Amino acid sequence: MSKLFLNFFLLAVMIFILKGPFEWLVLNSVWSGSSSDCQMHTGACLAFVRDKMDLILWGTFPGDKRILLCGYFLSFFASLFFFFQSRRKIEVKFGVLLFSFVLESFFLWPVSISKWNGLLLVLYVFKGSYLVAFPLGLFLAVVRRYGKGFWRMGSIGLIEFVRGMPLIGLLFMASVMLPLFLPVGWEIPKIIRLFGAYILFVSATLAEIFRGGLEQVGKGQMDAANSLGLRWPTTLMKIILPQAVMPMMVPCVNVGITLFKDTALMGIVSMMDLTMTSKMALKDLDWGGYVTESYLFITLVYFFFCFLLSYLGNCLRKRAVIH
Amino acid sequence: MSKPIIQMKNISKWYDDFQVLKNVSLDVKEGEIVVVCGPSGSGKSTLIRCVNQLEENQEGEIFVDGVEIARSGVDIEKVRSDVGMVFQHFNLFPHLTVLENLTLAPITVRKMSKEEASDLAMSYLKKVQMSEHAHKHPHQLSGGQKQRIAIARGLCMRPKVMLFDEPTSALDPEMVNEVLDVMQDLAKEGMTMMVVTHEMSFAKNVASKVCFMSEGELLEEATPSDFFNNPRHPRVQTFLKQIS
Numbered sequence A: 001m002s003k004l005f006l007n008f009f010l011l012a013v014m015i016f017i018l019k020g021p022f023e024w025l026v027l028n029s030v031w032s033g034s035s036s037d038c039q040m041h042t043g044a045c046l047a048f049v050r051d052k053m054d055l056i057l058w059g060t061f062p063g064d065k066r067i068l069l070c071g072y073f074l075s076f077f078a079s080l081f082f083f084f085q086s087r088r089k090i091e092v093k094f095g096v097l098l099f100s101f102v103l104e105s106f107f108l109w110p111v112s113i114s115k116w117n118g119l120l121l122v123l124y125v126f127k128g129s130y131l132v133a134f135p136l137g138l139f140l141a142v143v144r145r146y147g148k149g150f151w152r153m154g155s156i157g158l159i160e161f162v163r164g165m166p167l168i169g170l171l172f173m174a175s176v177m178l179p180l181f182l183p184v185g186w187e188i189p190k191i192i193r194l195f196g197a198y199i200l201f202v203s204a205t206l207a208e209i210f211r212g213g214l215e216q217v218g219k220g221q222m223d224a225a226n227s228l229g230l231r232w233p234t235t236l237m238k239i240i241l242p243q244a245v246m247p248m249m250v251p252c253v254n255v256g257i258t259l260f261k262d263t264a265l266m267g268i269v270s271m272m273d274l275t276m277t278s279k280m281a282l283k284d285l286d287w288g289g290y291v292t293e294s295y296l297f298i299t300l301v302y303f304f305f306c307f308l309l310s311y312l313g314n315c316l317r318k319r320a321v322i323h
Numbered sequence B: 001m002s003k004p005i006i007q008m009k010n011i012s013k014w015y016d017d018f019q020v021l022k023n024v025s026l027d028v029k030e031g032e033i034v035v036v037c038g039p040s041g042s043g044k045s046t047l048i049r050c051v052n053q054l055e056e057n058q059e060g061e062i063f064v065d066g067v068e069i070a071r072s073g074v075d076i077e078k079v080r081s082d083v084g085m086v087f088q089h090f091n092l093f094p095h096l097t098v099l100e101n102l103t104l105a106p107i108t109v110r111k112m113s114k115e116e117a118s119d120l121a122m123s124y125l126k127k128v129q130m131s132e133h134a135h136k137h138p139h140q141l142s143g144g145q146k147q148r149i150a151i152a153r154g155l156c157m158r159p160k161v162m163l164f165d166e167p168t169s170a171l172d173p174e175m176v177n178e179v180l181d182v183m184q185d186l187a188k189e190g191m192t193m194m195v196v197t198h199e200m201s202f203a204k205n206v207a208s209k210v211c212f213m214s215e216g217e218l219l220e221e222a223t224p225s226d227f228f229n230n231p232r233h234p235r236v237q238t239f240l241k242q243i244s
Helices: A002-027 A035-040 A046-058 A063-085 A090-108 A118-146 A149-163 A167-181 A190-216 A219-227 A232-269 A274-282 A291-320 B044-051 B076-081 B098-108 B114-127 B143-155 B173-188 B200-206 B224-229 B234-243
Strands: B004-015 B018-029 B033-037 B059-064 B083-086 B161-165 B193-196 B209-214 B217-222
Touching (some): A035 A046, A046 A274, A046 A291, A063 A090, A063 A118, A063 A291, A090 A118, A090 A232, A118 A190, A118 A274, A149 A190, A167 A190, A167 A232, A190 A232, A219 A232, A219 B083, A232 A291, A232 B098, A274 A291, B018 B044, B033 B200, B044 B059, B044 B193, B083 B143, B098 B114, B098 B143, B114 B143, B209 B234, B217 B224, B217 B234
Parallel strands (some): B033 B209, B083 B161, B161 B193
Antiparallel strands (some): B004 B018
């Protein structure tokens, strides 16, 4: 009896909470028309999102070159699904991912890099920095675990320094401070500097995950490899890394998801990511500020990609189990 | 007089202040089966691990087939590839199939072709009666099967000597014999072996020499019949009384 009462009570609470958003988003919303149509209703102005969707997603990417985006996304999704679904060796899968990234860069080459805005910038920075950070993180972890002297200290120093800094600090250093320290006449494009910041941050995070994986590999494995006369590079590549990396793939995907969301920080150092392009759209005086609607839209975009990554990561987990 | 494959001269080793090996000297000649026994913590495992330098000895000299191995400048991987080793916990590579476990070293160290290495591996799998398990992963096998695979893996390198570090200690009792049988067959074929074990039946029936270690010292070195019937050292006498 009390359970029934509780259920009704919770239902009432839910209706009370969700009634407003439901009316706003569904009952009173405007799906098409102009600004004046929206002003006549109290609900969400989804006509604004429809009108500005192109601008929010692609920013100033020239309209007549949109066909290049088809090639980009084809390569992006194909390589992503191949990486997570294929049963080939990880080296092969990684090679394909790297190749697809180069291919995508070539697709986009005809358009000036400053016009790669919105979702394109987010995806490009995400994929590029993760691709470099993954092997770099693995290298740092191996040096930290097995290296000696200068190498080991260097790796520990780098990892701990970067881990001790917030990502936003690194981004500011890359965008504002670094140019001040460069010799006169030197100039590194901003996007490259930001890539550097993301790569450093993610590789330090991944390095600590890989370290956990390396510590899991029993000492007996090393004994066995040594007793067979395997040399160090073979032992590392054939015995240790396969056992250390595969169980760590799920946390690595988590870092990828975090990185994807952290690309939003680029807006703060005035790169045209999704948040900035939506701000651009909001400046249109014909429409007035439909802030909630535009943020809701980019929330959905982020959710789509993060959910996709986490779904694919789960598929990977089911196969990554090593006994 | 056959030539010695392993010669250890005055080996001493310390972990910090604790001396695990005290001036141990021991020879293993070609075709000999030397069994090392003694209570836990007596340094038997450390001694056998010094032979292929999985542990470094601080004092003394070790010769493997005439080469002094602890010297700097010695290609230790080359020496190790001629010395097979079987561990208490098998140490198979869990991410590789049985066949890949066996062929990895022949392919990468001996530079054999894949086919050649597979043929060799299959012949040794047959010898340890594991042919039908070639494409399984180690986790699908029982302890005794794993240990037989580990022995086959060592044999694939065609070693000059095989080292066994308590090969049956981690096994369920009913699996001990299948491993001992394989070792006995190997001994009959003339393989030179150094075996650390608690299996006194193996020492009695197969060994050409039995050594007893206690607290880092080699106390007794005798033929099996002398060792079991007239042990000289009082420590050995109490040991034999305790296990009988």
